[in-house]
Amino acid sequence: MNKIPYKIYLSEEEMPKQWHNIKADMKEVPEPFVNPATGEYCTPEDLAPVFCEDLISQEFNTTDKYIDIPQEIQDFYKMFRPSPLIRAYNLEKALGTPAKIYYKFEGTNTSGSHKLNSAAAQVYYAKKQGLTHLTTETGAGQWGTALAMACAFYDVDLTVYMVKVSAEQKPYRKGVIETYGGKVIPSPSDTTEIGRKILAKNPGTGGSLGCAISEAMEVAAKTENCRYVLGSVLNHVVLHQSIIGMETKIACEKYDIKPDIIIGCAGGGSNLGGLISPFMADKINGKNDIQFIAVEPASCPSLTRGKFALDFGDTGQTTPLMRMYTLGSGFMPSPNHSGGLRFHGMSPIVSKLYHDKYMDAVAVEQTSVFAAASVFAKTEGTLPAPESSHAIRVAIDEALKCKETGEDKTIIFGLTGTGYFDLAAYMSYNEGTMTDSIPTEEDLQRGFDTLPKI
């Protein structure tokens, strides 16, 4: 057997040349999108005014288990992939656990997260279709940055509607996006009808992700050669993120690593869906008995406390309906929540797998997340993104359980990114001013009241 190195890097030749489409392995696939106006399932034609053609066909594809990664995307991936699978020897030692902990580190590119995996693919297909312009929204800013990098690479214009408070709180994110040639418009803005409407009603608003989505979609629908792109939740995004799981599985097979537990943080569900994808296929087909754990913030608990229901993807209620675990599109996480992962819903693929009991979900509070982040930063050297630190929290908890029972389980978790732009949150944790907030049943009910009545 090959000796297991501290950091496992695959060679360029070993890199996967196909994505894995988990839907082809699922016994029951997620329900298709529903058109809220008619109550009928959406057709690819319904989505064509807003989304790119190839992405729509990937969105609807439930039969091809593997989908070729075009050479041009592989060439882009080679700039920052393969990403390392790292054995957390120092963390294990600090915890005194017999567990073996590995993490797949997606923060080795300038965007600082896994989002570049899908940005590279989405912009390539847009370019191939002859589009010249894309729009999107960004909250924390990782998606906007990743997309700006991909748009620069493939020479496509980009307009990013950035939630106004984020644009003000994170001016350097805006700086990176602009350096790559992206145009940043704080949202709500006077450049769209919906933005003007919201501003007229509430001139002082700091904006929201749902509002930025509505603005970006409006511009895409009204501008020639322009489409809207989204960085999580959708099936085709999970497909692109399967590169994370494919690489991890190849590395595991090469070094005979047999995971007992795989853990990922879950916002919209794309990194988690991608990381577990090929392992989950084996589980569905009876070839392993891995425990999969989704970790979400206690302040935005869509899997652990949400409803499995048809819901909109945006606060403006303009998207098709998706069957997913959701808190309702009107749910607003408490403003003191700084750890990311604030989307009200969850990827339909992850939702369906969870609903069918192929995986578990845990909700954790943000102070305990930052405590775990702090331990990880000190022992493993990397300053983790707050989002990623949700997975670290549960990896540590599972490793500590092993310490009690003496089991030497193998744990893999996804370290989705770095936290260099999240220092305000780290400082608040360090100063002891960070607090936790868990929505009450009444808070949740207010969100559920916004679910469409069908």
Ligand SMILES: *Cc1c(COP(=O)(O)O)cnc(C)c1O
């Ligand atoms: C966006 C983001 C997430 C959450 O998104 P998913 O679609 O749930 O993967 C997690 N970690 C980082 C670093 C992110 O940027």
